[in-house]
Amino acid sequence: MTAQLSFPHVNHEMFVENVSIADIAAQVATPFYCYSQTAIETNYTNYQQAFSEQDALICYAVKANSNQGVLATLAKMGSGADVVSMGEIRRAIAAGIPANKIVYSGVAKTAEEIHYALRQGILQFNVESEPELELISEVATALNITAAVAFRINPDVCAQTHAKISTGKAENKFGVPISKARIAYNRAAELPGIKVQGVDVHIGSQLTNLAPFEEAYQRIATLVTDLRADGHDISVIDVGGGLGITYQDEVLPSKQDYANIVKAQLNHLGCKIIIEPGRSLLGNAGVLVSSVVFVKQGEEREFLILDAGMNDLIRPSMYDAYHGIVAVSQKDKSLNTYDIVGPVCETGDTFAKSRQIHQSKAGDLVAIMSAGAYGSVMSSTYNTRMLAPEVMVKGEQFSVVRARPNYDDVINADTIPQWL
Incomplete structure (x- = not known):
């Protein structure tokens, strides 16, 4: 729209x-x-319909617009939330989004934020680094709570978008390099208070071409197969967000075309799919x-x-x-x-x-x-x-x-x- x-x-x-x-x-x-409000609802419905044949959960990227009216609108439609701070968790819950539909991303989660997220019972931590993993384990163990985690994988894929909103290249600060992913997952399996359940990827924002998504998801599919061979029970794949909008004269793929890419590359793995749209909803x-x-x-x-x-x-x-x-x-x-x-x-x-x-x-x-x-x-x-x-x-x-x-x-x- x-x-x-x-x-x-x-x-x-x-x-x-x-x-x-x-x-x-x-x-x-x-x-x-x-x-x-109608435009927001229409955009959300378009995602629902596009992913209706897949086991998918839409988790709105709260950082795009965190107004309580916006969040309450999406909560009533069944949306989850992708958050990057304790403040965004609080906003999402206050607007009616259940904690068990919240995934927590972000590169600098503090012990206080992790403690709060665990006490709320969030769905998943999208872990950005091994030091973060160690801290989650420490806090979870102290609370006698098991933290469900997915590593955010940096697949070294160029999103063909603005440099300041590209997140999936090797030079970016986000995620664990795909070359080191198996080492990170093996370490996670050894730590107390940690449940390895997923893989996460997000390569950037305002993408108008599906090719980078396809390339990234192909790499993630291979990784999931390798992780399962290593003994990890991978049941969730978070495919991130990033689908663009028309600001000027951009020609965009449809949400159905995007969903078809996800299905073609990942459906055979039998995982729950999490989608994190932000800009394309608001x-x-x-x-x-x-x-x-x-x-x-x-x-x-x-x-x-x-x-x-x-x-x-x-x-x-x-x-x-x-x-x-x-x-x-x-x-x-x-x-x-x-x-x-x-x-x-x-x-x-x-x-x-x-x-x-x-x-x-x-x-x-x-x-x-x-x-x-x-x-x-x-x-x-x-x-x-x-x-x-x-x-x-x-x-x-x-x-x-x-x-x-x-x-x-x-x-x-x-x-x-x-x-x-």
């Missing part, structure tokens, strides 16, 4: 489901994030709505200066990421070319250069598209700017699912030393 389908223009005015974006802006004020289900503060004529170009900045959506600054930007109201407007920038005191606070959108003036609304994943969740109060609120829409209803803080909330979080 593309952002344009979820956020159509009706009579030249942008809507989310049956609610006018302009009406939300009048009540909430800009900037704000806006999510379509990315095009959300937009960032902003107001034009000024239109500034520079020496060589015209600037559209917004009230949303890089602190609200950092992806263009961090990843040189493309996001579509459209005028919320397009009636009786011609196209014009702008550099579209924010108010933050950084040259990098730029959303787009030489971008054509409908002509805009101060006070007009624009929507930054495909911002449902890795948008609000990565935002900050840099420049002491308030976090943008988040809004969820269902049919003709909308609700603020995270309110904008006030200045007292932010400033009073600091403490002045008593000697001052």
Whole structure:
């Protein structure tokens, strides 16, 4: 589902489901994030249907968007969660996701986090290193609890995506090299408090080509066969996430095509399959709505200066990421070319250069598209700017699912030393 389908223009005015974006802006004020619950549900259903012939569990990657409204929506549909911190475990459980549907990833799990996860009874630790394995064993033994584990395997496969979101090459910090996997599993089998049950792989994010998945899963299938020959009872394969979305003009494989690759490469092993989608569930289900503060004529170009900045959506600054930007109201407007920038005191606070959108003036609304994943969740109060609120829409209803803080909330979080 593309952002344009979820956020159509009706009579030249942008809507989310049956609610006018302009009406939300009048009540909430800009900037704000806006999510379509129906789009989230549709994306999740598409995964369910694609994997319906396999023994599969969908574990939403919470890091993509951890809002409680989002998590509760997915929990009601039966989703599990892929988490990378104790905070995300707490969020998932608070939203109604059962602990026995939670897999815990992440490269730097602490003893406190492991202790908490074990006490909750999570489904599986995706172990990133042998030192982490040793720590899990130590904590589990102290608690007299058995920890179910899978090693995250680095298959040394190029995901053909942005370097900062590629995770499956030998040079990346993630996982155990596939060349050392059998040694790691043999060590795990020797440790107290450890139950070896699975293999995990995740090669990156925003993949638009199935070939890297196919190559990685082929290598994982061979590894599972070898591990079973070594005496390990491998019953779970976590295939990770990473399926991309359309930001601009990307041509994507369907979720069914992706599921077919998983089935073709792994079905013969008889394992439970865990899928960890994040971006592909939320990315095009959300937009960032902003107001034009000024239109500034520079020496060589015209600037559209917004009230949303890089602190609200950092992806263009961090990843040189493309996001579509459209005028919320397009009636009786011609196209014009702008550099579209924010108010933050950084040259990098730029959303787009030489971008054509409908002509805009101060006070007009624009929507930054495909911002449902890795948008609000990565935002900050840099420049002491308030976090943008988040809004969820269902049919003709909308609700603020995270309110904008006030200045007292932010400033009073600091403490002045008593000697001052």
